[in-house]
Amino acid sequence: MKKVFTVCAAAVLLIPAGAPAQEAPATAPEAPAAAAVDEAVDADGNTPLIRAAMRLNGLMRYSSPVPPEAWKEAEDAVFQLLAGGADPLRENNRGCNALFFLHANPDWVERLRRENLLPPELAVRIPAGRTEFLHYISLRAAQAQMPYTVSLGDPGYLSRRYCKPAYGRCRELVEELLQKSELAGESAAALADALEVMRAADAEKAADFIDTLPLWQHGEQMMQPVPLALLQALQDTHWKPNVANIRTALDKLASMLPASKEDMIDCAAARPVRVLLHLLVYQEGPRAMPELERLAQAYDPDAACAAMELMLQLRGGHHLPELQAEPATPFERLAEAYRVDDAVYHGNWRRLDPAAILRAAECMRSLEGTPCPLHAAMLESMVKDGQLAVAEDDALNLRYSYEEIDEPAPRRLILSHILAQHDTYFPTIASPPEPPQP
Numbered sequence: 154m155k156k157v158f159t160v161c162a163a164a165v166l167l168i169p170a171g172a173p174a175q176e177a178p179a180t181a182p183e184a185p186a187a188a189a190v191d192e193a194v195d196a197d198g199n200t201p202l203i204r205a206a207m208r209l210n211g212l213m214r215y216s217s218p219v220p221p222e223a224w225k226e227a228e229d230a231v232f233q234l235l236a237g238g239a240d241p242l243r244e245n246n247r248g249c250n251a252l253f254f255l256h257a258n259p260d261w262v263e264r265l266r267r268e269n270l271l272p273p274e275l276a277v278r279i280p281a282g283r284t285e286f287l288h289y290i291s292l293r294a295a296q297a298q299m300p301y302t303v304s305l306g307d308p309g310y311l312s313r314r315y316c317k318p319a320y321g322r323c324r325e326l327v328e329e330l331l332q333k334s335e336l337a338g339e340s341a342a343a344l345a346d347a348l349e350v351m352r353a354a355d356a357e358k359a360a361d362f363i364d365t366l367p368l369w370q371h372g373e374q375m376m377q378p379v380p381l382a383l384l385q386a387l388q389d390t391h392w393k394p395n396v397a398n399i400r401t402a403l404d405k406l407a408s409m410l411p412a413s414k415e416d417m418i419d420c421a422a423a424r425p426v427r428v429l430l431h432l433l434v435y436q437e438g439p440r441a442m443p444e445l446e447r448l449a450q451a452y453d454p455d456a457a458c459a460a461m462e463l464m465l466q467l468r469g470g471h472h473l474p475e476l477q478a479e480p481a482t483p484f485e486r487l488a489e490a491y492r493v494d495d496a497v498y499h500g501n502w503r504r505l506d507p508a509a510i511l512r513a514a515e516c517m518r519s520l521e522g523t524p525c526p527l528h529a530a531m532l533e534s535m536v537k538d539g540q541l542a543v544a545e546d547d548a549l550n551l552r553y554s555y556e557e558i559d560e561p562a563p564r565r566l567i568l569s570h571i572l573a574q575h576d577t578y579f580p581t582i583a584s585p586p587e588p589p590q591p
Contacts, residue, residue, distance in 0.1 A: 201234055205234055253310050293315050376422055410453045454562035471579060475492065497555060521574075
Protein backbone atom coordinates (compact mmCIF):
# COMPACT_ATOMS: atom_id res chain seq x y z
CA MET A 154 0.00 0.00 0.00
CA LYS A 155 1.39 3.43 -0.97
CA LYS A 156 2.29 5.65 1.92
CA VAL A 157 0.49 9.02 2.16
CA PHE A 158 2.54 11.98 3.35
CA THR A 159 1.34 15.21 4.91
CA VAL A 160 3.41 18.27 5.69
CA CYS A 161 2.95 21.78 6.94
CA ALA A 162 3.58 24.76 4.67
CA ALA A 163 6.68 25.79 6.63
CA ALA A 164 8.36 22.52 5.78
CA VAL A 165 9.16 23.63 2.27
CA LEU A 166 10.77 26.94 3.29
CA LEU A 167 14.52 27.24 3.58
CA ILE A 168 15.83 27.84 7.09
CA PRO A 169 19.52 28.24 7.91
CA ALA A 170 21.39 25.29 9.34
CA GLY A 171 21.23 25.51 13.10
CA ALA A 172 18.00 27.51 13.22
CA PRO A 173 15.37 26.24 15.68
CA ALA A 174 12.79 23.95 14.16
CA GLN A 175 9.30 25.27 13.57
CA GLU A 176 6.45 23.59 15.43
CA ALA A 177 4.02 21.78 13.15
CA PRO A 178 0.43 23.06 13.23
CA ALA A 179 -2.35 20.80 14.41
CA THR A 180 -3.64 20.32 10.88
CA ALA A 181 -1.77 20.04 7.61
CA PRO A 182 -2.85 21.10 4.14
CA GLU A 183 -3.57 18.72 1.33
CA ALA A 184 -0.70 17.59 -0.85
CA PRO A 185 -0.04 19.96 -3.78
CA ALA A 186 -1.29 19.02 -7.18
CA ALA A 187 1.34 17.48 -9.45
CA ALA A 188 1.02 20.30 -11.96
CA ALA A 189 1.77 22.96 -9.35
CA VAL A 190 4.63 21.45 -7.30
CA ASP A 191 7.33 23.04 -9.46
CA GLU A 192 5.65 26.39 -10.01
CA ALA A 193 6.07 28.19 -6.67
CA VAL A 194 9.67 29.27 -7.27
CA ASP A 195 11.33 32.01 -5.27
CA ALA A 196 13.54 34.82 -6.55
CA ASP A 197 16.53 32.45 -6.75
CA GLY A 198 14.59 29.95 -8.84
CA ASN A 199 14.25 27.46 -5.96
CA THR A 200 11.26 25.18 -6.32
CA PRO A 201 9.45 23.90 -3.20
CA LEU A 202 11.38 20.64 -3.58
CA ILE A 203 14.74 22.42 -3.74
CA ARG A 204 13.85 24.44 -0.65
CA ALA A 205 12.79 21.29 1.18
CA ALA A 206 16.00 19.51 0.15
CA MET A 207 18.06 22.51 1.31
CA ARG A 208 16.30 22.47 4.66
CA LEU A 209 16.92 18.75 5.10
CA ASN A 210 20.52 19.31 4.08
CA GLY A 211 20.85 21.98 6.76
CA LEU A 212 19.52 19.62 9.42
CA MET A 213 22.05 16.98 8.33
CA ARG A 214 24.82 19.48 9.01
CA TYR A 215 23.41 20.75 12.32
CA SER A 216 26.03 20.16 15.00
CA SER A 217 23.55 19.84 17.88
CA PRO A 218 20.94 17.09 18.19
CA VAL A 219 17.92 17.76 15.98
CA PRO A 220 14.46 17.21 17.50
CA PRO A 221 12.78 14.14 15.96
CA GLU A 222 9.76 16.20 14.92
CA ALA A 223 12.02 18.53 12.92
CA TRP A 224 13.53 15.55 11.09
CA LYS A 225 10.09 14.12 10.34
CA GLU A 226 8.79 17.44 9.10
CA ALA A 227 11.75 17.92 6.72
CA GLU A 228 11.72 14.33 5.47
CA ASP A 229 7.96 14.31 4.92
CA ALA A 230 8.22 17.51 2.89
CA VAL A 231 10.70 15.89 0.49
CA PHE A 232 8.70 12.65 0.24
CA GLN A 233 5.40 14.41 -0.34
CA LEU A 234 6.73 16.72 -3.05
CA LEU A 235 8.41 13.86 -4.91
CA ALA A 236 5.24 11.77 -4.61
CA GLY A 237 3.31 14.74 -5.99
CA GLY A 238 5.43 14.82 -9.14
CA ALA A 239 8.11 17.42 -8.33
CA ASP A 240 11.10 17.25 -10.66
CA PRO A 241 14.29 16.47 -8.69
CA LEU A 242 16.46 17.51 -11.67
CA ARG A 243 14.98 20.96 -12.19
CA GLU A 244 17.66 23.58 -11.50
CA ASN A 245 17.53 26.92 -9.72
CA ASN A 246 19.16 30.09 -11.01
CA ARG A 247 22.53 28.86 -9.76
CA GLY A 248 22.26 25.61 -11.69
CA CYS A 249 21.68 23.36 -8.65
CA ASN A 250 18.85 20.85 -8.39
CA ALA A 251 17.28 19.10 -5.41
CA LEU A 252 19.48 16.04 -5.85
CA PHE A 253 22.55 18.22 -5.39
CA PHE A 254 21.46 18.92 -1.82
CA LEU A 255 20.09 15.45 -1.13
CA HIS A 256 23.33 13.82 -2.27
CA ALA A 257 24.99 15.17 0.88
CA ASN A 258 23.50 12.00 2.40
CA PRO A 259 23.85 9.09 -0.08
CA ASP A 260 21.82 6.79 2.21
CA TRP A 261 18.88 9.13 1.93
CA VAL A 262 19.11 9.16 -1.87
CA GLU A 263 19.22 5.36 -1.91
CA ARG A 264 16.16 5.23 0.32
CA LEU A 265 14.26 7.52 -2.04
CA ARG A 266 15.24 5.31 -4.97
CA ARG A 267 13.94 2.23 -3.17
CA GLU A 268 10.66 4.07 -2.69
CA ASN A 269 10.55 4.68 -6.48
CA LEU A 270 10.42 8.42 -5.83
CA LEU A 271 13.60 9.18 -7.78
CA PRO A 272 13.71 8.27 -11.47
CA PRO A 273 16.92 6.99 -13.04
CA GLU A 274 19.02 10.09 -13.51
CA LEU A 275 19.28 11.15 -17.14
CA ALA A 276 22.64 12.13 -18.62
CA VAL A 277 23.27 15.84 -18.88
CA ARG A 278 23.29 17.19 -22.43
CA ILE A 279 26.45 19.22 -23.00
CA PRO A 280 25.49 22.06 -25.38
CA ALA A 281 26.80 21.54 -28.89
CA GLY A 282 27.00 25.22 -29.86
CA ARG A 283 30.14 27.10 -28.88
CA THR A 284 28.33 30.08 -27.33
CA GLU A 285 26.03 27.79 -25.33
CA PHE A 286 28.99 25.64 -24.24
CA LEU A 287 30.92 28.68 -23.00
CA HIS A 288 27.87 29.74 -20.99
CA TYR A 289 27.59 26.20 -19.60
CA ILE A 290 31.18 26.01 -18.37
CA SER A 291 30.96 29.56 -17.01
CA LEU A 292 28.09 28.46 -14.76
CA ARG A 293 29.81 25.23 -13.71
CA ALA A 294 33.14 26.96 -13.02
CA ALA A 295 31.37 29.49 -10.81
CA GLN A 296 29.64 26.65 -8.96
CA ALA A 297 32.92 24.86 -8.34
CA GLN A 298 34.25 27.92 -6.46
CA MET A 299 31.05 29.33 -4.97
CA PRO A 300 30.67 29.01 -1.19
CA TYR A 301 26.99 28.23 -1.87
CA THR A 302 27.92 24.97 -3.57
CA VAL A 303 30.85 24.11 -1.32
CA SER A 304 29.10 24.60 2.00
CA LEU A 305 25.76 23.09 0.94
CA GLY A 306 25.02 19.97 -1.00
CA ASP A 307 27.60 17.61 -2.42
CA PRO A 308 30.43 19.02 -4.60
CA GLY A 309 31.10 15.44 -5.69
CA TYR A 310 27.65 15.32 -7.25
CA LEU A 311 28.39 18.56 -9.09
CA SER A 312 31.56 17.01 -10.46
CA ARG A 313 30.00 13.69 -11.48
CA ARG A 314 26.91 15.11 -13.14
CA TYR A 315 28.06 18.37 -14.72
CA CYS A 316 31.86 18.58 -14.93
CA LYS A 317 33.08 15.08 -15.83
CA PRO A 318 31.00 14.91 -19.04
CA ALA A 319 32.50 18.25 -20.12
CA TYR A 320 36.16 17.38 -19.42
CA GLY A 321 37.05 16.38 -22.98
CA ARG A 322 35.44 19.44 -24.55
CA CYS A 323 37.16 21.71 -22.00
CA ARG A 324 40.57 20.23 -22.73
CA GLU A 325 40.03 20.68 -26.46
CA LEU A 326 39.04 24.30 -25.81
CA VAL A 327 42.17 24.96 -23.73
CA GLU A 328 44.41 23.40 -26.38
CA GLU A 329 42.68 25.48 -29.06
CA LEU A 330 43.06 28.73 -27.13
CA LEU A 331 46.73 28.06 -26.39
CA GLN A 332 47.38 27.96 -30.14
CA LYS A 333 46.12 31.52 -30.63
CA SER A 334 48.38 34.55 -30.77
CA GLU A 335 46.03 36.73 -28.68
CA LEU A 336 42.92 36.31 -26.54
CA ALA A 337 39.97 38.64 -26.35
CA GLY A 338 38.39 39.19 -22.95
CA GLU A 339 35.72 36.55 -23.56
CA SER A 340 38.30 33.97 -24.62
CA ALA A 341 40.46 34.69 -21.57
CA ALA A 342 37.44 34.10 -19.35
CA ALA A 343 36.64 30.89 -21.25
CA LEU A 344 40.20 29.67 -20.66
CA ALA A 345 39.85 30.18 -16.90
CA ASP A 346 36.39 28.54 -16.87
CA ALA A 347 37.58 25.51 -18.83
CA LEU A 348 40.51 25.01 -16.44
CA GLU A 349 38.20 25.21 -13.42
CA VAL A 350 35.75 22.66 -14.88
CA MET A 351 38.64 20.31 -15.75
CA ARG A 352 39.92 20.50 -12.19
CA ALA A 353 36.43 19.94 -10.74
CA ALA A 354 35.95 16.95 -13.03
CA ASP A 355 39.27 15.24 -12.35
CA ALA A 356 41.82 17.20 -10.33
CA GLU A 357 44.66 14.70 -10.84
CA LYS A 358 44.22 14.40 -14.60
CA ALA A 359 43.84 18.17 -15.00
CA ALA A 360 47.00 18.82 -12.96
CA ASP A 361 48.93 16.33 -15.09
CA PHE A 362 47.76 18.11 -18.24
CA ILE A 363 48.97 21.50 -16.98
CA ASP A 364 52.24 20.20 -15.54
CA THR A 365 53.25 18.45 -18.77
CA LEU A 366 52.80 21.52 -20.98
CA PRO A 367 56.15 22.29 -22.71
CA LEU A 368 55.54 25.92 -21.80
CA TRP A 369 57.26 25.50 -18.41
CA GLN A 370 60.55 24.51 -20.02
CA HIS A 371 60.45 27.55 -22.31
CA GLY A 372 59.76 30.39 -19.90
CA GLU A 373 60.47 32.98 -22.58
CA GLN A 374 57.16 32.02 -24.21
CA MET A 375 55.33 33.27 -21.13
CA MET A 376 55.97 36.84 -22.24
CA GLN A 377 53.50 36.27 -25.07
CA PRO A 378 49.82 37.22 -24.50
CA VAL A 379 48.26 33.73 -24.50
CA PRO A 380 50.74 31.92 -22.21
CA LEU A 381 50.56 34.95 -19.90
CA ALA A 382 46.75 34.65 -19.89
CA LEU A 383 47.14 30.98 -18.93
CA LEU A 384 49.41 31.90 -16.02
CA GLN A 385 46.95 34.56 -14.89
CA ALA A 386 44.09 32.06 -15.06
CA LEU A 387 46.08 29.60 -12.93
CA GLN A 388 46.67 32.31 -10.35
CA ASP A 389 43.05 33.53 -10.37
CA THR A 390 41.70 30.00 -9.85
CA HIS A 391 44.25 29.17 -7.10
CA TRP A 392 45.88 26.40 -9.10
CA LYS A 393 48.94 24.59 -7.77
CA PRO A 394 51.26 23.83 -10.68
CA ASN A 395 54.34 21.72 -10.12
CA VAL A 396 56.77 23.81 -8.07
CA ALA A 397 59.80 22.59 -10.01
CA ASN A 398 58.14 23.84 -13.20
CA ILE A 399 57.51 27.25 -11.65
CA ARG A 400 61.15 27.56 -10.60
CA THR A 401 62.38 26.48 -14.03
CA ALA A 402 60.29 29.15 -15.75
CA LEU A 403 61.32 31.76 -13.17
CA ASP A 404 65.03 31.06 -13.73
CA LYS A 405 64.62 31.50 -17.47
CA LEU A 406 62.62 34.74 -17.18
CA ALA A 407 64.88 36.20 -14.47
CA SER A 408 67.82 35.88 -16.87
CA MET A 409 65.83 37.99 -19.38
CA LEU A 410 65.08 40.89 -17.04
CA PRO A 411 66.81 44.17 -17.99
CA ALA A 412 70.23 44.80 -16.53
CA SER A 413 70.38 48.48 -17.42
CA LYS A 414 68.21 51.43 -18.40
CA GLU A 415 68.75 50.71 -22.08
CA ASP A 416 67.44 47.15 -21.67
CA MET A 417 64.15 48.41 -20.21
CA ILE A 418 62.77 49.09 -23.69
CA ASP A 419 60.09 46.54 -24.65
CA CYS A 420 60.99 44.16 -21.82
CA ALA A 421 57.95 42.05 -21.02
CA ALA A 422 59.52 39.54 -18.61
CA ALA A 423 58.36 41.32 -15.44
CA ARG A 424 54.66 40.49 -15.90
CA PRO A 425 55.01 36.69 -16.00
CA VAL A 426 57.63 36.91 -13.22
CA ARG A 427 55.02 38.59 -11.00
CA VAL A 428 52.44 35.85 -11.63
CA LEU A 429 54.97 33.04 -11.22
CA LEU A 430 56.09 34.50 -7.88
CA HIS A 431 52.47 34.54 -6.69
CA LEU A 432 52.05 30.90 -7.75
CA LEU A 433 55.27 29.99 -5.94
CA VAL A 434 54.41 31.80 -2.69
CA TYR A 435 50.87 30.35 -2.73
CA GLN A 436 52.40 26.87 -2.39
CA GLU A 437 55.77 27.43 -0.77
CA GLY A 438 55.00 30.23 1.68
CA PRO A 439 58.17 31.29 3.61
CA ARG A 440 60.23 28.71 1.69
CA ALA A 441 59.97 31.03 -1.31
CA MET A 442 61.76 33.85 0.54
CA PRO A 443 65.23 33.22 -1.03
CA GLU A 444 63.69 33.49 -4.50
CA LEU A 445 61.94 36.72 -3.50
CA GLU A 446 65.11 38.20 -2.03
CA ARG A 447 67.01 37.41 -5.22
CA LEU A 448 64.44 39.02 -7.49
CA ALA A 449 64.03 42.01 -5.16
CA GLN A 450 67.51 43.00 -6.37
CA ALA A 451 66.50 42.94 -10.04
CA TYR A 452 67.07 46.11 -12.03
CA ASP A 453 63.52 46.04 -13.38
CA PRO A 454 61.34 47.89 -10.80
CA ASP A 455 58.17 45.93 -11.64
CA ALA A 456 59.84 42.58 -11.01
CA ALA A 457 61.60 43.88 -7.89
CA CYS A 458 58.39 45.40 -6.51
CA ALA A 459 56.46 42.17 -7.13
CA ALA A 460 59.04 40.31 -5.06
CA MET A 461 59.09 42.92 -2.27
CA GLU A 462 55.29 43.06 -2.03
CA LEU A 463 55.26 39.31 -1.44
CA MET A 464 58.10 39.62 1.07
CA LEU A 465 55.98 42.12 2.97
CA GLN A 466 53.03 39.73 2.94
CA LEU A 467 55.18 36.89 4.27
CA ARG A 468 56.44 39.12 7.08
CA GLY A 469 53.30 39.17 9.20
CA GLY A 470 50.71 39.04 6.44
CA HIS A 471 50.85 42.78 5.69
CA HIS A 472 49.46 44.01 2.38
CA LEU A 473 49.74 47.41 0.73
CA PRO A 474 46.25 48.92 0.89
CA GLU A 475 44.64 50.24 -2.26
CA LEU A 476 44.13 53.97 -2.74
CA GLN A 477 41.98 55.46 0.03
CA ALA A 478 40.14 58.77 0.33
CA GLU A 479 42.28 60.00 3.21
CA PRO A 480 45.29 57.95 4.41
CA ALA A 481 45.66 58.26 8.17
CA THR A 482 48.89 56.51 9.17
CA PRO A 483 52.47 56.90 7.92
CA PHE A 484 52.26 53.42 6.37
CA GLU A 485 49.04 54.32 4.54
CA ARG A 486 50.66 57.49 3.18
CA LEU A 487 53.60 55.47 1.89
CA ALA A 488 51.21 52.96 0.34
CA GLU A 489 49.33 55.81 -1.35
CA ALA A 490 52.56 57.20 -2.83
CA TYR A 491 53.41 53.70 -4.06
CA ARG A 492 50.02 53.29 -5.75
CA VAL A 493 50.21 56.75 -7.33
CA ASP A 494 53.70 56.13 -8.71
CA ASP A 495 52.65 52.73 -10.08
CA ALA A 496 49.54 54.24 -11.74
CA VAL A 497 51.52 57.08 -13.37
CA TYR A 498 54.21 54.75 -14.71
CA HIS A 499 51.67 52.33 -16.20
CA GLY A 500 49.48 55.05 -17.69
CA ASN A 501 46.58 54.71 -15.24
CA TRP A 502 46.83 58.28 -13.95
CA ARG A 503 43.37 59.27 -15.24
CA ARG A 504 41.68 57.66 -12.26
CA LEU A 505 43.87 59.40 -9.69
CA ASP A 506 42.58 62.05 -7.29
CA PRO A 507 44.65 65.25 -7.74
CA ALA A 508 44.91 65.54 -3.96
CA ALA A 509 46.39 62.04 -3.80
CA ILE A 510 48.96 62.99 -6.45
CA LEU A 511 50.10 66.00 -4.41
CA ARG A 512 50.27 63.95 -1.19
CA ALA A 513 52.36 61.35 -3.03
CA ALA A 514 54.74 64.09 -4.25
CA GLU A 515 55.18 65.34 -0.70
CA CYS A 516 55.84 61.80 0.51
CA MET A 517 58.47 61.25 -2.20
CA ARG A 518 60.29 64.46 -1.25
CA SER A 519 60.47 63.48 2.40
CA LEU A 520 61.28 59.78 1.98
CA GLU A 521 63.87 59.07 4.65
CA GLY A 522 67.35 58.43 3.25
CA THR A 523 66.28 58.18 -0.40
CA PRO A 524 64.09 61.15 -1.38
CA CYS A 525 62.83 61.43 -4.97
CA PRO A 526 62.55 65.17 -5.67
CA LEU A 527 62.55 64.80 -9.48
CA HIS A 528 59.63 62.39 -9.47
CA ALA A 529 57.87 64.59 -6.93
CA ALA A 530 58.25 67.62 -9.22
CA MET A 531 56.84 65.64 -12.12
CA LEU A 532 53.77 64.65 -10.08
CA GLU A 533 53.24 68.26 -9.00
CA SER A 534 53.33 69.36 -12.64
CA MET A 535 50.37 67.08 -13.33
CA VAL A 536 48.07 69.16 -11.09
CA LYS A 537 46.99 72.76 -11.59
CA ASP A 538 44.42 74.59 -9.49
CA GLY A 539 43.38 71.33 -7.87
CA GLN A 540 42.67 69.59 -11.20
CA LEU A 541 44.55 67.15 -13.40
CA ALA A 542 46.43 69.21 -15.96
CA VAL A 543 47.44 66.39 -18.33
CA ALA A 544 45.75 66.20 -21.72
CA GLU A 545 45.15 62.89 -23.49
CA ASP A 546 47.65 63.96 -26.16
CA ASP A 547 50.32 64.25 -23.47
CA ALA A 548 49.91 60.69 -22.18
CA LEU A 549 52.79 59.25 -24.20
CA ASN A 550 55.06 62.18 -23.38
CA LEU A 551 54.26 61.63 -19.70
CA ARG A 552 55.57 58.08 -19.91
CA TYR A 553 58.72 59.18 -21.74
CA SER A 554 59.30 61.92 -19.17
CA TYR A 555 58.97 59.42 -16.34
CA GLU A 556 61.46 57.02 -17.88
CA GLU A 557 64.00 59.82 -18.49
CA ILE A 558 64.11 60.90 -14.83
CA ASP A 559 67.52 60.10 -13.40
CA GLU A 560 66.24 58.60 -10.14
CA PRO A 561 65.32 55.09 -9.03
CA ALA A 562 61.61 54.29 -9.30
CA PRO A 563 59.95 55.74 -6.16
CA ARG A 564 57.74 52.69 -5.67
CA ARG A 565 60.85 50.54 -5.40
CA LEU A 566 62.43 52.85 -2.84
CA ILE A 567 59.17 53.02 -0.88
CA LEU A 568 58.96 49.24 -0.58
CA SER A 569 62.64 49.00 0.36
CA HIS A 570 62.04 51.61 3.04
CA ILE A 571 58.97 49.79 4.42
CA LEU A 572 60.84 46.48 4.60
CA ALA A 573 63.84 48.14 6.28
CA GLN A 574 61.61 49.89 8.80
CA HIS A 575 59.16 47.02 9.15
CA ASP A 576 59.21 46.96 12.96
CA THR A 577 58.59 50.71 13.05
CA TYR A 578 55.41 50.45 11.01
CA PHE A 579 54.32 47.12 12.48
CA PRO A 580 55.66 46.98 16.05
CA THR A 581 55.44 43.55 17.54
CA ILE A 582 53.19 43.23 20.56
CA ALA A 583 55.19 41.90 23.48
CA SER A 584 53.85 38.69 24.89
CA PRO A 585 52.72 38.91 28.53
CA PRO A 586 55.25 37.45 30.96
CA GLU A 587 54.61 33.87 31.88
CA PRO A 588 53.52 33.32 35.49
CA PRO A 589 56.28 32.02 37.76
CA GLN A 590 56.36 28.26 38.13
CA PRO A 591 55.36 27.00 41.58
